Amino acid sequence: MYVISLVFVLIVSVTAGRNEPNSGAGYSVHGIKLRSHSDQELISELQQSVNLDVWQYGLPEGQDTLVMLSPENRIEVLDLLDEKGIEHYLHLADVEQALEAHEDEVRQWKQQGRSGRSAPFNDYPRYAEVDAYMENIAAQYPNLVTIVNAGKSFEGRDMKYLKISTTNFADTSKPIYFMDAMMHAREWVTTPVALYSIHRLVENLRDQDRDLLEDIDWIILPITNPDGYEYTHLNSSTRLWRTTRSINLEVSEDCVGVDANRNFDVNWNTIGVSTNPCAQTFPGGSAFSEPETRIIRDILLENIDRMQVYMNIHSHGNWLLYGFGNYTLPPNNIHLHIVGAAMGSVMDTMKLPQADWYKVGNSAMILYGTSGSAQDYGQLVGVPFSYTLELPGYGYGFLVPPQYIEHINTETWEGIAVSARLARLYHRSGL
Numbered sequence: 477m478y479v480i481s482l483v484f485v486l487i488v489s490v491t492a493g494r495n496e497p498n499s500g501a502g503y504s505v506h507g508i509k510l511r512s513h514s515d516q517e518l519i520s521e522l523q524q525s526v527n528l529d530v531w532q533y534g535l536p537e538g539q540d541t542l543v544m545l546s547p548e549n550r551i552e553v554l555d556l557l558d559e560k561g562i563e564h565y566l567h568l569a570d571v572e573q574a575l576e577a578h579e580d581e582v583r584q585w586k587q588q589g590r591s592g593r594s595a596p597f598n599d600y601p602r603y604a605e606v607d608a609y610m611e612n613i614a615a616q617y618p619n620l621v622t623i624v625n626a627g628k629s630f631e632g633r634d635m636k637y638l639k640i641s642t643t644n645f646a647d648t649s650k651p652i653y654f655m656d657a658m659m660h661a662r663e664w665v666t667t668p669v670a671l672y673s674i675h676r677l678v679e680n681l682r683d684q685d686r687d688l689l690e691d692i693d694w695i696i697l698p699i700t701n702p703d704g705y706e707y708t709h710l711n712s713s714t715r716l717w718r719t720t721r722s723i724n725l726e727v728s729e730d731c732v733g734v735d736a737n738r739n740f741d742v743n744w745n746t747i748g749v750s751t752n753p754c755a756q757t758f759p760g761g762s763a764f765s766e767p768e769t770r771i772i773r774d775i776l777l778e779n780i781d782r783m784q785v786y787m788n789i790h791s792h793g794n795w796l797l798y799g800f801g802n803y804t805l806p807p808n809n810i811h812l813h814i815v816g817a818a819m820g821s822v823m824d825t826m827k828l829p830q831a832d833w834y835k836v837g838n839s840a841m842i843l844y845g846t847s848g849s850a851q852d853y854g855q856l857v858g859v860p861f862s863y864t865l866e867l868p869g870y871g872y873g874f875l876v877p878p879q880y881i882e883h884i885n886t887e888t889w890e891g892i893a894v895s896a897r898l899a900r901l902y903h904r905s906g907l
């Protein structure tokens with residue numbers, strides 16, 4: 477039965493697998509109660525075969541998976557779940573309406589602009605606002621901050637990051653903490669977290685955090701996928717775009733974009749990817765086909781001698797994941813787990829009642845297999861503590877109301893601080 481329905485589903489995917497913008501019309505989000513690891517793998521297979529849009533990864537008996545279904549694939553997917561005896565329910569009936577409501581909320585939030593809120597980290601700032609914020613910080617704090625223009629995105633936007641250091645990166649005994657955000661365009665709440673971290677290290681350093689600035693050098697890249705991010709701001713029908721915006725006619729004449737988080741040169745194009753160039757998890761025509769992932773690669777390699785942490789920030793679902801996506805654990809997996817667990821538990825102590833708990837583990841063992849991820853690449857090239865961080869979504873998925881940004885920022889900062897201190901400790905001990 478299963479084989480038959482999967483074949484049917486594959487046929488449907490030819491028409492339904494396009495990653496074109498959609499108005500959300502007729503789309504719905506469904507919760508799925510997973511029973512086992514093989515249920516998780518089934519969701520992953522559907523992600524590849526019917527381009528199932530996974531909003532949130534789930535854990536058997538722990539956290540429901542959220543998937544968005546289209547008018548084209550809804551019946552097939554729900555029938556398949558029923559056949560396998562997997563429980564599911566309607567989570568959000570009308571995505572179009574939710575997108576419009578979200579657009580209004582964000583507009584109103586910007587208009588209100590009360591004091592404090594006008595800061596770009598308490599909002600969903602556009603690319604230009606982020607750029608202005610970083611330029612301004614670099615100009616105001618020249619002894620602490622260096623702005624680096626690392627190159628251009630596919631559409632020609634400057635990819636800028638900040639280096640924050642009390643010694644202009646000259647003291648090579650210090651570990652480096654690298655964080656990046658907004659690799660997937662629709663994960664809006666990630667960029668505020670990166671900007672707030674800059675704010676807390678530079679503009680608003682508190683006494684209890686002085687050691688973080690004194691003892692550690694920081695690299696912060698707030699927008700990894702600027703083309704995709706700007707595209708999600710066009711109108712509500714492009715809001716859920718995930719991939720880059722690159723065009724490669726040799727690969728596809730119809731579809732735009734590559735999943736940057738499958739495009740790194742680590743077990744590239746092996747598991748957890750779709751060969752359909754229109755799919756959400758298409759890894760690109762080759763590893764590092766995207767200028768945006770090449771820039772991250774170069775940051776990692778240039779600083780690899782003393783880079784101790786790489787935090788690749790995503791939204792949503794409260795996860796802290798480490799490599800490798802092929803089910804093999806890195807040699808230092810015990811310490812990877814300890815630092816991740818410390819970070820997750822500190823964030824849990826600050827969680828809102830409606831948030832999920834943080835879950836920590838190897839990305840393949842607690843979710844499912846992947847290849848070409850940023851997390852795995854960082855680990856492979858020698859960053860001891862390389863993680864994927866999935867922030868809270870509070871059931872809103874990617875459409876986190878702006879009222880929650882401030883809470884996510886402060887909660888996540890406490891987690892980042894703990895991971896930085898532990899990583900520094902292990903760095904001193906040569907771990």
Ligand SMILES: *[C@@H]1O[C@H](CO)[C@@H](O)[C@H](O)[C@H]1NC(C)=O
Binds near residue numbers: 710
């Ligand atoms: C939204 O933007 C996309 C991309 O530019 C465009 O194709 C679509 O027509 C726009 N939709 C509306 C309702 O303006």
Ligand SMILES: *[C@@H]1O[C@H](CO)[C@@H](O)[C@H](O)[C@H]1NC(C)=O
Binds near residue numbers: 742743802803804856
């Ligand atoms: C999984 O990937 C890592 C990183 O590339 C590699 O070291 C390891 O050998 C791989 N494991 C298997 C079973 O192929």
